[in-house]
């Protein structure tokens with residue numbers, strides 16, 4: 248059953264909503280802001296549920312941080328992908344900061360003392376035109392559609408203002424079989440490709456260039472490969488990681504993707520082992536290609552935990568930095584145990600989920616790793632996502 252309730256909105260919570268209370272129950276409210284009084288439509292108001300979820304359908308008292316959504320199709324009641332579009336850009340960063348502070352206080356056992364930094368160029372572009380990778384699903388007429396969260400309803404896209412302009416144009420023009428996924432990739436070197444099958448994407452080799460504090464580096468990637476979505480993210484993360492690794496010693500780059508972080512580190516002449524999930528039992532082709540010319544770099548195709556428990560113990564890590572950039576769920580206990588067992592003095596953790604990072608921080612601390620510092624980067628404006636880079640030293 249759906250129902251409408253009036254609530255006063257409280258603090259932001261992890262996941263893109265704020266928490267309100269109604270009749271003693273927590274209600275997770277989308278498209279609202281802290282301090283607002285709103286009418287919420289609750290999707291399923293089961294009386295025995297511990298909490299409810301709802302969307303804002305009317306704002307009775309608006310926050311000074313409320314702005315007009317820059318992508319009306321994705322505003323309240325619309326498609327997903329820009330759930331913070333109603334929040335001013337500085338307030339989006341305060342929102343993400345509050346979520347990090349709360350996550351660290353609850354799960355890490357140490358405070359989050361960093362900032363949420365804007366990506367270069369975002370303020371000038373109003374937090375738009377940043378995505379170099381966008382995806383949609385072809386509707387019945389073959390045009391790109393996106394889903395209204397919680398409903399399964401698909402709507403045809405009329406714009407995609409989060410995408411860089413080449414990617415937006417290519418996405419809106421794309422036509423394919425109903426139900427097929429449409430993936431658009433726009434590289435930093437000006438290539439724009441549309442693929443509709445994984446097979447096609449795996450065959451398409453592209454070129455990326457990343458400028459960072461110490462220079463510029465070129466990569467070859469396939470359209471199917473993981474690559475940081477924000478146009479500025481590769482450079483921001485390379486700098487954030489390079490400034491945190493120890494000045495000497497080998498670097499173990501776990502969850503290394505195509506070698507975004509491993510390649511500039513190898514260019515310093517540092518020994519690097521980059522571990523990424525295997526492709527046909529071997530190092531993935533882009534990782535192997537990017538590290539090929541670096542005698543001091545080793546591209547490994549293996550499951551991270553398997554590598555840590557079976558292969559890594561054969562080498563010396565007692566002067567090493569371990570870099571890890573795991574998927575959203577984090578590294579979790581058994582992988583953190585295996586990382587800690589290597590005894591490296593420094594760990595640099597790149598995280599796209601504040602709660603997963605906070606939980607892994609607690610695990611690292613239990614293994615004797617103190618949090619040195621953590622800082623966050625707003626690499627997903629208009630959404631609740633935030634990237635954090637944290638470093639740890641062995642006590």
Ligand SMILES: C[S@@+](CC[C@H](N)C(=O)[O-])C[C@H]1O[C@@H](n2cnc3c(N)ncnc32)[C@H](O)[C@@H]1O
Pocket residue numbers: 473474475484502503504505506507508522523524525549550551552572573574
């Ligand atoms: C967040 S991405 C980071 C990639 C890279 N650091 C970058 O910034 O481009 C995480 C990567 O971990 C890989 N991955 C996920 N689980 C893995 C596992 N169990 N073992 C090895 N690699 C894994 C994914 O394929 C993906 O490339």
